[in-house]
Amino acid sequence: MKSTLKGSASSSSSAVSPVDRPLSRPRTEVNLSAFAFLFSELVQYSQQRVANVTELEHRLEDVGYRVGSRMLELLCFREKGNRRETRLLGILNFVNTTVWRSLFGKPAESLERGADNEDEYMISDRELLVNRFISVPKDFGELNCGAFVSGIVKGVLESAGFPAQVSAHFVPVEGQPRRTTILMKFAPAVMAREQRLGGI
């Protein structure tokens, strides 16, 4: 099957097709510059196909969503031995530590509950890795390319059974002008289920 797929006449070569590689191989690191150029091209590609800033953010979010749903499957297999999170705090910690560590090499800086609303939670970071080299021009307003990361989070949450609206915002504080917050607003069904299961 392998050699027919590859279309070559020779028998098995030493190169293994990506779909045949074992899933549990150790994590590899990618060069930051290589990723930065790829992400920059992703943003430019999306920009050419949208009419305004909001659409650009949605597009980046969509791309991130696809990454997120796949990440959940892979991380559950690799890191957690196929255990499934059923509680809100569990999935939030999973996103905060495991997902962040797998994506960016270290856990997120803080996880907070929204002050005003019960169903809002926030993950904050000093500066999102994807935004490191990006300077948004003034005429793009409030665009945050961290929409890609909020899409990843949304993909993870929805595939795990915790549908939510996720967005990325710049929240500058003293000494951290590029501090970004990922805001997650969970669907009422999720909050109701949490209540039934034992409340927070």
Next chain:
Amino acid sequence: MATIFSLVIINKSGGLIFQKDFTETARVDTNEAMTQASIWHSLHAISAQLSPTPGCTGIELLETDTFNLHCFLAPTGTKFVLTCAPRAAGMEVLLQIIYELYSDYVLKNPFYEMEMPIRCAEFDSHLLSEIRSRS
């Protein structure tokens, strides 16, 4: 601590894409700076051809009584021109650092068009802190 007067970045066609003065005395207005940049671009090209030794890549250092001018030519043809006080040390290293900052905060910025004037806030702030730490 050397005094650094200004930094000018010239694209491969000779157009001015970035200009920043770091002291009051060195203020130059934009139109004049654009003319100076294209003159320097031509001078640089001519000097490479005038050289009697093969493999010359153009003027790297211009020394005068009142200032020194260091020029770094990137492999892509972009020129980084730094003017500083005479007898300032470590300027070649600084130019390398500035080149790194350029390749990070300008070239990896999706909102930057190649060969266009540089308007990246991150590049400005990192450049300023780098210059401040040296002068």
